[in-house]
Amino acid sequence: MELTVRELSKHYRDKRAVDGVSLRLTEGINGLLGANGAGKTTLMRMLCGVLRPTAGSVSLDGVDVSSEDYRAVLGYLPQDFGYYPDFTGLDFLLYLAALKGMSRPHAKRKSAELLEMVGLGDVGKKKIKTYSGGMRQRLGIAQALLNDPRLLIVDEPTAGLDPKERVRFRNLLADLGHDSIVLLSTHIVSDLEHIADHMLMMSEGHIILDEPWDKSRTDLERLYLEEFGGEGE
Amino acid sequence: MKNLGTLFRYELKKIWTRRLTWAAAILLVAVCVIDASLFWWMGRGDNGYHFTYTSEDGTEYSKFLTSFDQIKMEGTNGSKLDGQIWDESYFETMRRSLPEVGGDSMRFTSYMYLVDHTYLAAAGMVGALGLSTDTVTAYEFYEARRAAAEAAWAEQGLTPYEISYWEREAEEIEEPFTYEYCKGAQFAITRASDVAMILPAGLAAILCGVFAEERRNRTVPLIFVSSGSRLPLSMAKVLAGSVTAGALAAVMMAATVVTELVLLGGGLGFGAPVQLYAPSSGLAISVGGALLILSGLEILYAVLFGGVIMLLSVTTGSSTAALACSVLPSIYLSIWVKSQERWADWLPGRLLSGSALENARLLGPLNILKSGALTYAAIALVMLALCALVWRRWAVVGK
Numbered sequence: 001m002e003l004t005v006r007e008l009s010k011h012y013r014d015k016r017a018v019d020g021v022s023l024r025l026t027e028g029i030n031g032l033l034g035a036n037g038a039g040k041t042t043l044m045r046m047l048c049g050v051l052r053p054t055a056g057s058v059s060l061d062g063v064d065v066s067s068e069d070y071r072a073v074l075g076y077l078p079q080d081f082g083y084y085p086d087f088t089g090l091d092f093l094l095y096l097a098a099l100k101g102m103s104r105p106h107a108k109r110k111s112a113e114l115l116e117m118v119g120l121g122d123v124g125k126k127k128i129k130t131y132s133g134g135m136r137q138r139l140g141i142a143q144a145l146l147n148d149p150r151l152l153i154v155d156e157p158t159a160g161l162d163p164k165e166r167v168r169f170r171n172l173l174a175d176l177g178h179d180s181i182v183l184l185s186t187h188i189v190s191d192l193e194h195i196a197d198h199m200l201m202m203s204e205g206h207i208i209l210d211e212p213w214d215k216s217r218t219d220l221e222r223l224y225l226e227e228f229g230g231e232g233e
Numbered sequence: 234m235k236n237l238g239t240l241f242r243y244e245l246k247k248i249w250t251r252r253l254t255w256a257a258a259i260l261l262v263a264v265c266v267i268d269a270s271l272f273w274w275m276g277r278g279d280n281g282y283h284f285t286y287t288s289e290d291g292t293e294y295s296k297f298l299t300s301f302d303q304i305k306m307e308g309t310n311g312s313k314l315d316g317q318i319w320d321e322s323y324f325e326t327m328r329r330s331l332p333e334v335g336g337d338s339m340r341f342t343s344y345m346y347l348v349d350h351t352y353l354a355a356a357g358m359v360g361a362l363g364l365s366t367d368t369v370t371a372y373e374f375y376e377a378r379r380a381a382a383e384a385a386w387a388e389q390g391l392t393p394y395e396i397s398y399w400e401r402e403a404e405e406i407e408e409p410f411t412y413e414y415c416k417g418a419q420f421a422i423t424r425a426s427d428v429a430m431i432l433p434a435g436l437a438a439i440l441c442g443v444f445a446e447e448r449r450n451r452t453v454p455l456i457f458v459s460s461g462s463r464l465p466l467s468m469a470k471v472l473a474g475s476v477t478a479g480a481l482a483a484v485m486m487a488a489t490v491v492t493e494l495v496l497l498g499g500g501l502g503f504g505a506p507v508q509l510y511a512p513s514s515g516l517a518i519s520v521g522g523a524l525l526i527l528s529g530l531e532i533l534y535a536v537l538f539g540g541v542i543m544l545l546s547v548t549t550g551s552s553t554a555a556l557a558c559s560v561l562p563s564i565y566l567s568i569w570v571k572s573q574e575r576w577a578d579w580l581p582g583r584l585l586s587g588s589a590l591e592n593a594r595l596l597g598p599l600n601i602l603k604s605g606a607l608t609y610a611a612i613a614l615v616m617l618a619l620c621a622l623v624w625r626r627w628a629v630v631g632k
Contacts, residue, residue: 050454071460082451086250095243098236099459099466143455 001061001150002026003047003181008056009205010042017042019205021056028197029177031213032185033220035228039205040185041079044155047183048076060151060181072100075149079156079185081140085129089120089139092128096143107146114142118172134165141172152182158191170195193220201227237465237472244473247446254439258481261435265485268427269420269492276301286343289332294347303346304416308497311354311414315502319355320409321371327352333367341366354414362512375408381513386593395595402600405517410509415502415520417494419510419587422520424489425527426586432485432535434560436478437542441555443474444547444624467621471543475617478539479532486528511590516600523590526602533609534581540616547623579608 005023009016018039034040045051047058049065058065060073083092090111097107115124118138120131128136137157144152154173158166166188174195176182186192192199194215201209201224208227213220248254267274281299288294298306317323330352334341338360345353356366362377382403386396447453456462494501503521507514516523538559545555577583578594584605596604 045454048454048458050457068460071458074458074460076454076458078451078454080451082447082453082455084247084446084450084452087246091243091246095240096455096459098239098243099456099462101235101459101461104236104239147460 001181003151003183004057004059005047006057008043008046008058009054010039010046010051011054016205018046018053021202021205021207023200023207023210025181025183025198027177027179027181029174029192029195030181030183030198030200031192031196032183032200032202033187033189033192033209033224034185034202035187038187038202040187040202041155042205043202044079044153044183044185048074048153050076072147073150075144075147075152077137077140077144077152077154077157079159081136083128083136083139086127088125088127089115089131089135089142090124092139093143093146097146100147102146110146111142114145117145118142119168134161134169137161137165137169138172141169145176150180152176152180153185154182155185156187157184158186158188166191189221189224193218203227234465234468235461237469240465240469241472244443244469245476248439248443248473248477251439251442254477257435257438258484261431261481261485262488264431265424265428265488266492268431269424269489270496272304272420273301273496276304284343284346286340286347288348294343296347298346304497306346306350307353307357308414308416310350311416312502313351314355315413317412318409319371319374319412323409324369324371324374327355328366328369331356331366335367336365354416355412358509358512371409378508378512379403382515382593385513385591389592389594391593391595395593398595398600399515399593402515402517406508406515407506407517410506411504412509413502413505413520415505415509417497418490418502418505418520418524420493420497421486421490422510422524422527422587422590424493425486425531426582428482428485428489428531429534429581429585432482432531433538436481436535436538437556437560439477439481440474440539440542441546441552441559443470443543444620445550445552445555448550449552463625464621467624470624471540471617471620474539474543474620475536475613478535482531482535483528486531490524507590511587514590515593516590516602526606527585527587527589530585530602530606530609533606533613534585537609537613537616540613540620543620544616544623547620579605 003025005021008018008021010018021043032040042051046053047065049071060070063069087095093111093114094107097111102110115121118141120135120138120142123131123135128139131139141154141157144154158169161169170191173182173184177197184192196213196215199209199211199213200207277299281297281302283297284295286294330349332344334344345356359366359369359374362374362381364373364377386399442449447456456466503519503524505520507516507518507520507523510520510523518526542555542559545558546552549555575594578592578601583589584601589601592601594601599607
């Protein structure tokens with residue numbers, strides 16, 4: 001399974017947010033590091049098909065990003081995760097499962113399973129507006145996994161989480177990288193250092209590092225600081 | 234269209250879990266109840282008349298009756314005559330029962346309220362047609378009704394083709410009339426235009442977020458990365474908005490009818506010919522039928538207006554913009570357009586009112602109510618289809 005990105009660009013009137021990015025990603029955790037404003041979110045949104053690129057193409061095993069087949073195997077947790085405050089966690093998952101075309105019995109089973117998996121089993125029937133930031137992010141990852149995605153894109157999932165929640169979230173994502181392509185974007189080095197199989201760094205719309213990553217390495221922070229001059233964690 | 238039912242339920246839930254929805258709905262129903270009971274509030278206390286009557290044997294009657302007492306008295310006695318056929322023998326009985334007052338209408342009215350209320354409602358109708366209760370016959374009554382209808386046609390500028398259409402329709406009106414006291418239903422019919430007037434503001438508050446909500450909650454990306462979600466979701470939103478709009482209009486009309494019936498008492502009178510309410514109407518329908526037609530139109534108008542508000546919501550992506558852009562024009566169209574031009578007949582303020590029952594202007598072979606219903610339904614469908622189309626364009630954005 002391979003996600004292929006060819007010469008992907010997004011230009012705004014006075015800015016090149018993403019400029020000619022080409023990538024080949026396979027199963028495992030693919031970390032995308034970059035300072036704020038590097039173009040990570042724009043790239044992620046194009047990879048999910050919710051932002052039209054100025055140029056270039058995205059495909060998964062030859063299936064174009066604009067097709068239903070692509071979306072059928074895609075899971076996405078946006079940076080700015082939106083939700084319906086008056087829905088319960090369970091209702092939110094059931095609603096999104098219906099949107100993904102899942103049958104009601106399957107959706108119920110899967111939603112309950114995912115709520116347990118992300119540690120929200122006992123609060124699934126409470127309204128989302130009563131959840132903490134960490135609980136909402138975990139709900140976000142649960143919704144991204146509803147359709148057992150082969151391509152999972154998570155954009156700055158740990159932003160705003162306390163250290164304990166961040167570790168919990170990191171471990172959760174690490175488990176998901178075995179059978180799927182996981183693309184995890186962040187500007188926090190420690191989110192990736194010990195779980196990434198492949199590392200990407202992005203700066204000013206360009207990919208400046210694209211190489212396999214040895215989880216035992218401990219120099220990611222140094223690498224990052226060299227590139228970004230201390231903008232990260 | 235997979236999971237349309239499930240998505241529809243969730244869209245309804247989104248609408249009805251908002252506090253604003255409940256607040257607006259309760260307020261609208263409360264305004265309907267207050268509007269329908271205004272005559273009760275205003276007809277109490279000093280608002281009334283002190284009637285006096287001296288009979289031929291010298292007995293004096295004198296009593297202060299509030300406006301509400303007068304209406305109530307008419308209702309209590311009116312329904313006692315339910316089921317009577319308004320034929321020659323009926324009019325003869327009525328003539329014999331009433332005193333000859335020689336054209337003194339005040340003396341006649343005082344007699345009706347103080348001595349014998351039996352024919353209060355019937356005499357009112359005879360008087361409305363310009364006939365005297367001293368001499369009226371069934372023949373004169375039905376001829377006067379026909380003359381009133383023809384005068385209305387002339388006043389409305391009907392073409393010969395239209396007149397011949399209404400003459401054929403008039404043959405369907407069953408005569409003589411079988412009487413049913415129908416003041417409650419009549420009052421509800423006259424309130425239909427008020428419902429149409431207040432509906433837009435509340436409905437706009439409720440529906441302005443149907444399509445804009447996803448932008449406000451930042452859930453657009455989650456929705457549009459879901460495979461196969463675009464068409465069913467837009468359909469579910471359109472359906473939920475339409476059902477909410479229609480249901481709200483129905484509840485408002487029901488609240489109006491129930492309030493009138495509770496305050497006025499008496500029989501429902503739904504089976505009475507509509508001519509007992511609107512003498513010059515050419516429609517061969519009952520008062521209940523007229524009320525149902527107006528309620529249906531009210532529901533269609535609500536769906537149409539719901540379509541407009543949702544289209545504004547999906548086009549602008551903003552609840553506030555949708556609210557502002559829709560309320561003022563709709564209120565203007567409901568209240569202030571006074572044009573006598575034919576196009577104005579299709580505006581809610583004109584079409585959704587009791588006077589529409591006496592409006593004989595036509596659109597092709599259809600009378601105003603049928604054509605109005607078809608026009609509203611067609612516009613509503615176009616609006617709702619546009620909502621679905623514009624919404625799907627949100628799937629991928631270029632910026």
